[in-house]
Amino acid sequence: xxxxxxxxxxxxxxxxxxxxxxxxxxxxxxxxxxxxxxxxxxxxxxxxxxxxxxxxxxxxxxxxxxxxxxxxxxxxxxxxxxxxxxxxxxxxxxxxxxxxxxxxxxxxxxxxxxxxxxxxxxxxxxxxxxxxxxxxxxxxxxxxxxxxxxxxxxxxxxxxxxxxxxxxxxxxxxxxxxxxxxxxxxxxxxxxxxxxxxxxxxxxxxxxxxxxxxxxxxxxxxxxxxxxxxxxxxxxxxxxxxxxxxxxxxxxxxxxxxxxxxxxxxxxxxxxxxxxxxxxxxxxxxxxxxxxxxxxxxxxxxxxxxxxxxxxxxxxxxxxxxxxxxxxxxxxxxxxxxxx
Amino acid sequence: xxxxxxxxxxxxxxxxxxxxxxxxxxxxxxxxxxxxxxxxxxxxxxxxxxxxxxxxxxxxxxxxxxxxxxxxxxxxxxxxxxxxxxxxxxxxxxxxxxxxxxxxxxxxxxxxxxxxxxxxxxxxxxxxxxxxxxxxxxxxxxxxxxxxxxxxxxxxxxxxxxxxxxxxxxxxxxxxxxxxxxxxxxxxxxxxxxxxxxxxxxxxxxxxxxxxxxxxxxxxxxxxxxxxxxxxxxxxxxxxxxxxxxxxxxxxxxxxxxxxxxxxxxxxxxxxxxxxxxxxxxxxxxxxxxxxxxxxxxxxxxxxxxxxxxxxxxxxxxxxxxxxxxxxxxxxxxxxxxxx
Numbered sequence: 001x002x003x004x005x006x007x008x009x010x011x012x013x014x015x016x017x018x019x020x021x022x023x024x025x026x027x028x029x030x031x032x033x034x035x036x037x038x039x040x041x042x043x044x045x046x047x048x049x050x051x052x053x054x055x056x057x058x059x060x061x062x063x064x065x066x067x068x069x070x071x072x073x074x075x076x077x078x079x080x081x082x083x084x085x086x087x088x089x090x091x092x093x094x095x096x097x098x099x100x101x102x103x104x105x106x107x108x109x110x111x112x113x114x115x116x117x118x119x120x121x122x123x124x125x126x127x128x129x130x131x132x133x134x135x136x137x138x139x140x141x142x143x144x145x146x147x148x149x150x151x152x153x154x155x156x157x158x159x160x161x162x163x164x165x166x167x168x169x170x171x172x173x174x175x176x177x178x179x180x181x182x183x184x185x186x187x188x189x190x191x192x193x194x195x196x197x198x199x200x201x202x203x204x205x206x207x208x209x210x211x212x213x214x215x216x217x218x219x220x221x222x223x224x225x226x227x228x229x230x231x232x233x234x235x236x237x238x239x240x241x242x243x244x245x246x247x248x249x250x251x252x253x254x255x256x257x258x259x260x261x262x263x264x265x266x267x268x269x270x271x272x273x274x275x276x277x278x279x280x281x282x283x284x285x286x287x288x289x290x291x292x293x294x295x296x297x298x299x300x301x302x303x304x305x306x307x308x309x310x311x312x313x314x315x316x317x318x319x320x321x322x323x324x325x326x327x328x329x330x331x332x333x334x335x336x337x338x339x340x
Numbered sequence: 341x342x343x344x345x346x347x348x349x350x351x352x353x354x355x356x357x358x359x360x361x362x363x364x365x366x367x368x369x370x371x372x373x374x375x376x377x378x379x380x381x382x383x384x385x386x387x388x389x390x391x392x393x394x395x396x397x398x399x400x401x402x403x404x405x406x407x408x409x410x411x412x413x414x415x416x417x418x419x420x421x422x423x424x425x426x427x428x429x430x431x432x433x434x435x436x437x438x439x440x441x442x443x444x445x446x447x448x449x450x451x452x453x454x455x456x457x458x459x460x461x462x463x464x465x466x467x468x469x470x471x472x473x474x475x476x477x478x479x480x481x482x483x484x485x486x487x488x489x490x491x492x493x494x495x496x497x498x499x500x501x502x503x504x505x506x507x508x509x510x511x512x513x514x515x516x517x518x519x520x521x522x523x524x525x526x527x528x529x530x531x532x533x534x535x536x537x538x539x540x541x542x543x544x545x546x547x548x549x550x551x552x553x554x555x556x557x558x559x560x561x562x563x564x565x566x567x568x569x570x571x572x573x574x575x576x577x578x579x580x581x582x583x584x585x586x587x588x589x590x591x592x593x594x595x596x597x598x599x600x601x602x603x604x605x606x607x608x609x610x611x612x613x614x615x616x617x618x619x620x621x622x623x624x625x626x627x628x629x630x631x632x633x634x635x636x637x638x639x640x641x642x643x644x645x646x647x648x649x650x651x652x653x654x655x656x657x658x659x660x661x662x663x664x665x666x667x668x669x670x671x672x673x674x675x676x677x678x679x680x
Contacts, residue, residue: 035665036677042659050656131661138659189560190526217557220529277654284653287664291679292632295672313624314617316390319382319478321471324627325375332635337376339631 001037005044008143013113020116020143027135028121042135049141050276052084053263056162057151058188059172064198065151066105068172068246073109073149075252081147082114084140088152088162089120090129116145127290130161134283137165163191164279167272168262170194173214175207189218192239194258200243201250207243214241235269237262301330341377345384348483353453360456360483367475368461382475388482390616392424393603396502397491398528399512404538405491406445408512408586413449413489415592421487422454424480428492428502429460430469456485467630470501474623477505503531504619507612508602510534513554515547529558533579534598540583541590547583554581575609577602641670 004026007019023045027038059065073083085106109115121132133150140148150166152158163169171192189195195214200207218239240258244251266272296302309327312318318326322336329336344366347359367378399405413423425446449455461472473490480488490506492498503509511532529535535554540547558579580598584591606612636642649667652658658666662676669676 032675032677039659039662039665039677043662046656046659135659135661186530187527190530213556213560216553217560220553220557276656280653280656280660281650283660284650284663284667287661288636288667289629289633291664291668292636293629295668296628296632310621310624313620316386316616316620319379319386319475320620320623321475321627322379322383323624324631325379327624327628328631328635335372337372337379 001041001044005041008045008139009048016143017113017116020139021118023139024118024132024136027139028132038135042138045138045142049138052141052146052148053259054137054166054168055147055149055259056159056166056169057149057172058153058159058162058169059198060174061153063172063174064246065153065172068196068198068244069149069151070106070109071246071249071252072255073106073115074112075249075256076147077109077112077114082116082145083109084116084118084137084143084145084148085109086118086133086136086140086148086150087120088126088129088133088150088158090124090126090158091153116140116143126157126161127286130158130165131283131287134165159185159188159191164282167266167275168193168259170196170259173197173210175200175203175210189214192218193237193262194239194255195241196255197241197243198246201245201248211241211243235265237265237271296327296331299331302327305330341381341384345381348385348479349388356483357453357456360479361458363479364458364472364476367479368472378475382478385478385482389478390481392477392481392486392488393599394477394506394508395487395489395599396499396506396509397489397512398493398499398502398509399538400514401493403512403514404586405493405512408536408538408584409489409491410446410449411586411589411592412595413446413455414452415596416487417449417452417454422456422485423449424456424458424477424483424485424488425449426458426473426476426480426488426490427460428466428469428473428490428498430464430466430498431493456480456483466497466501467626470498470505471623471627474505499525499528499531504622507606507615508533508599510536510599513537513550515540515543515550529554532558533577533602534595535579535581536595537581537583538586541585541588551581551583575605577605577611636667636671639671642667645670 004019004023007015008023011019023041026034026041029035029038057065057069069085073085076083106117110117118136121129123129124132137148137150150162152162159169159171169191171189171194173195175197195218197207197210197214218241242251242254242258244255246252263272266275297306305327309318309323313320313323325336325339328334328339332339344359344363347355348363351359363381366374366381369375369378397405397409409425413425416423446457450457458476461469463469464472477488477490490502492502499509499511509531511529511534513535515537535558537547537550537554558581582591582594582598584595586592603612606615637646645667649658649663653660653663665676665679668674668679672679
């Protein structure tokens with residue numbers, strides 16, 4: 001453990017990246033002995049984490065995520081930052097390979113010694129993939145990467161997972177907002193702290209129209225924080241919409257200026273720290289919930305009753321609350337009516 | 341049990357309403373013997389449920405919910421419907437009294453023998469209050485009410501709970517959309533199957549502007565169902581925005597025409613039945629989750645470890661996933677590393 005820890009914290013570029021890869025592989029292992037080692041390693045790394053800025057990036061396929069992240073990463077490295085790119089793609093376990101975080105998509109960034117790119121864990125549920133990515137993020141932070149980018153594509157709940165582990169969530173959009181291709185899942189837009197219209201040079205008029213539309217929609221469809229105070233608090237961030245062209249390298253500086261302003265504001269008003277605390281506790285409870293549910297599903301009595309019970313509830317033969325009580329009673333070995 | 345059941349299913353207006361009130365009180369009781377009776381009653385009622393249309397209505401205080409529901413209820417009764425109005429207000433346990441579903445707010449509707457109004461259960465968590473309301477809804481359906489309205493006010497997650505137990509979720513808005521007063525919580529607008537701009541007569545220009553804004557925002561900010569097919573499927577409902585004035589009785593017929601069209605479409609394409617099945621199963625799992633978490637929190641070993649563990653996670657001294665494993669291991673009496 002100690003050599004791995006030392007290499008992550010104090011190794012040279014090569015040794016550090018090798019150690020990071022090794023540590024993340026250890027974290028992704030499901031073997032009990034690896035799990036114990038991974039817990040020990042993570043706990044030892046923890047005091048050295050938290051200093052990076054955690055940036056979540058999402059957008060539908062074709063929006064230009066790779067091009068954007070490559071341009072951003074090189075821009076940041078030129079400014080003296082170290083950049084790590086992680087990915088969450090729960091669908092990769094189905095397709096058998098990971099699309100996101102694929103190094104071949106970011107040719108220059110991936111070979112840069114100040115960058116570290118890790119594809120999505122290629123198996124497991126979204127909860128499992130997200131947990132591994134969160135842990136990998138901590139390894140990157142401990143290794144001195146001060147900007148950690150977590151990217152995802154619009155599949156299921158992965159955007160929520162990314163927004164739930166980053167300081168800022170950025171949604172990439174195409175200029176043709178409102179069109180069919182633009183279709184994003186309900187609930188994703190409102191996670192965004194910043195909306196970036198990429199490929200704005202392709203259709204400047206459409207991009208400007210989209211910017212206006214999205215700006216007014218974000219304003220209309222609900223507010224960050226306490227709605228009662230939102231409009232009266234100058235220290236509060238309001239989601240913004242900007243235009244860029246990642247391919248031409250236009251607007252990357254504007255983007256980073258917005259991110260820096262967000263970070264400054266959220267640090268000053270204490271929301272950055274509060275968000276991280278909340279995320280850590282939410283993450284703990286999410287894992288507890290998953291563990292409790294797994295144990296429940298594996299309980300012999302529950303396994304025996306569950307299929308018929310689910311069918312009865314779906315067909316309207318048993319009230320859902322009654323079914324829940326019967327199943328809980330089966331696990332706990334109690335009478336159903338004693339379950340609240 | 342049998343007399344209560346008979347009165348609900350076959351009683352005259354007076355006897356039926358008395359029996360409904362008694363049944364719902366029984367459902368709300370936390371006594372174990374009442375719970376067993378309530379389960380039996382609910383199971384016996386279940387085959388007689390499901391024929392009503394379940395309509396969820398939400399909106400901020402001042403939007404005119406009571407006036408709207410009274411006008412709608414009387415309109416429906418005049419058309420031969422029987423109307424039940426239930427409410428979810430988790431804050432009522434704090435304020436000590438229920439605001440929503442208060443009969444004095446709907447003077448004419450509440451005394452009508454074809455109407456049944458029940459205020460929000462006045463104690464419990466949102467999950468508990470929602471469960472009681474869901475069960476009360478089944479009692480109303482079994483008693484022959486063919487339109488069940490569940491109303492809530494914009495507090496916390498109550499809109500999600502209402503949308504999760506109804507066939508259609510309607511959001512009431514004021515004409516001054518986008519203004520400070522309008523502030524709704526993030527994520528509520530997108531639950532809406534229909535947005536109703538009430539008090540449109542007060543400022544017709546603003547109402548029309550709000551209608552256009554909300555329409556374009558709903559279109560922009562995500563789609564119902566599968567985004568890939570949404571725009572190409574004629575049998576799919578797209579959220580609409582209409583204007584009414586409940587006080588003047590204007591637009592109630594338009595509103596009901598939209599609801600009827602929604603119902604026709606959702607019945608024809610099978611989504612109404614699918615939504616109900618999904619809701620019943622989601623409700624069962626929600627109650628199971630709540631039960632598992634409660635048992636977890638009450639476990640002596642967990643109670644002993646939890647406070648320090650939460651502090652450690654919040655302060656970044658222990659990784660969240662490690663903490664989850666330690667706590668789960670405490671409940672299950674296993675070694676932490678054996679927890680996945």
